[in-house]
Amino acid sequence: xxxxxxxxxxxxxxxxKIYEMGESKLxxxxxxxxxxxxxxxxSILGPSGSGKSTLLHILGLxxxxxxxxxxxxxxxxxxxxxxxxxxxxxxxxxxxxxxxxLIPSLTVLENVTLPALIRERSQAESEAKAIxxxxxxxxxxxxxxxxxQLSGGQRQRVAIARALINDPEIIFADEPTGNLDSKTGQxxxxxxxxxxxxxxxxxxxxxxxxxxxxxxxxxxxxxxKIQKS
Numbered sequence: 743x744x745x746x747x748x749x750x751x752x753x754x755x756x757x758x759k760i761y762e763m764g765e766s767k768l769x770x771x772x773x774x775x776x777x778x779x780x781x782x783x784x785s786i787l788g789p790s791g792s793g794k795s796t797l798l799h800i801l802g803l804x805x806x807x808x809x810x811x812x813x814x815x816x817x818x819x820x821x822x823x824x825x826x827x828x829x830x831x832x833x834x835x836x837x838x839x840x841x842x843x844l845i846p847s848l849t850v851l852e853n854v855t856l857p858a859l860i861r862e863r864s865q866a867e868s869e870a871k872a873i874x875x876x877x878x879x880x881x882x883x884x885x886x887x888x889x890x891q892l893s894g895g896q897r898q899r900v901a902i903a904r905a906l907i908n909d910p911e912i913i914f915a916d917e918p919t920g921n922l923d924s925k926t927g928q929x930x931x932x933x934x935x936x937x938x939x940x941x942x943x944x945x946x947x948x949x950x951x952x953x954x955x956x957x958x959x960x961x962x963x964x965x966x967k968i969q970k971s
Contacts, residue, residue, distance in 0.1 A: 751911060751943055752778040752801065757810030759796050759966075770796040772966040773810070778945065780911070783938040785954040786947045788963035795916065797963060798947045802914045803831040815911075832861055836905030840917035842897045844889040844904075850876065851885040854903045861908060868907070875903045879933065895926035902933060912943040919953060931956055 759771040771793050778784070778801070788794040799805035800812065803819060812819040814834060819827060844853050851872055858868035876882050879899045889897055898918060905913055915934065919927030931953065938944050946957060954960045962969040 749780045750777050751780040751815060753813045754800070754807075755811040755813075757800060757807045757812065759793075759800065759805070760808040769966045771800065771807070774966075774968055776801075776961065776968060778912070778943065781938075781941055781943055782959060783934070783944045783957050784946070784959040784961060785957040786945060786961045786963060787949070787951065787954040789949055792963045793966035794947050794949075794963045796966075798914055798916055798945075801945065802835055802837060803827045832857070832908060834911050836908065836910035836913045838898070838901050838905050838913065838915040838918050840920040842889070842894075842901045842921075844897060844900060846889050849886050849888055850881060850892070850900050853889070853900055854907055857904060858907045872903065872907055875906050876900075879903055893926075894922050895929060898922060898926075898930055899933070902930070906937075910942075912945065913937065915944070915946045917948055918946060919948075919950070927953075 754774050754776045757771060757774045757776075758769060761768040761770060774797065776797075786794045786797055796805070800807055803812075803814070807820070810820070814830065817830065819830065822830065845856070848856065851869065854872040854876060855865075855868045858871060859865065873882070873885065876885060879902060881896065881899050881903065884892065884896060884900075889900070892900065918934075919930055922930060934944050934946065935956070944957075946953060948954055
């Protein structure tokens with residue numbers, strides 16, 4: 743049953759994440775209601791321990807809520823099993839992490855190609871798409887370099903290319919400028935603007951208010967609850 747409303751791509755209804763701590767309970771998220779519209783450019787802002795990373799993992803289908811319902815394009819995600827969620831995540835969502843999470847033994851081209859191969863695309867098709875994206879983001883001359891041969895900014899560009907290889911609807915970026923110098927960080931944020939202009943839904947998780955200011959909407963998380971949306 744579809745529950746999407748007015749261009750809504752994702753929705754959380756009463757979502758909580760609870761950890762058992764002996765006889766007590768720790769609420770990492772507490773009864774969160776949130777709607778994400780198709781094509782929006784938003785940030786999830788909060789200090790360390792606020793619950794923003796937990797919210798990212800729930801939105802990105804990397805973790806399951808303890809309570810509540812999740813809808814992605816009208817699909818009742820909370821009713822899916824682990825394999826079904828992984829398949830949906832692979833089709834709909836791209837991730838960019840603060841620590842890049844590149845595989846050190848693979849070249850730039852191999853790192854970017856890997857998610858497409860996991861989705862059982864052909865080697866030739868996957869490599870052609872990867873090369874196209876890497877050229878677009880200015881990494882076409884680094885195809886056969888390894889991650890340890892790249893600067894932090896270059897590694898983040900490769901991570902962005904990897905997130906784009908399966909043409910996801912939604913891109914989640916977890917502290918994408920956290921390990922970069924100011925100038926390189928600004929270059930990466932400009933890339934997010936360009937991706938948004940091409941129609942991607944972009945959600946950036948950050949503790950930096952200056953990063954949040956460049957987005958069109960700020961979702962503030964404090965003590966596991968949304969304070970402003």
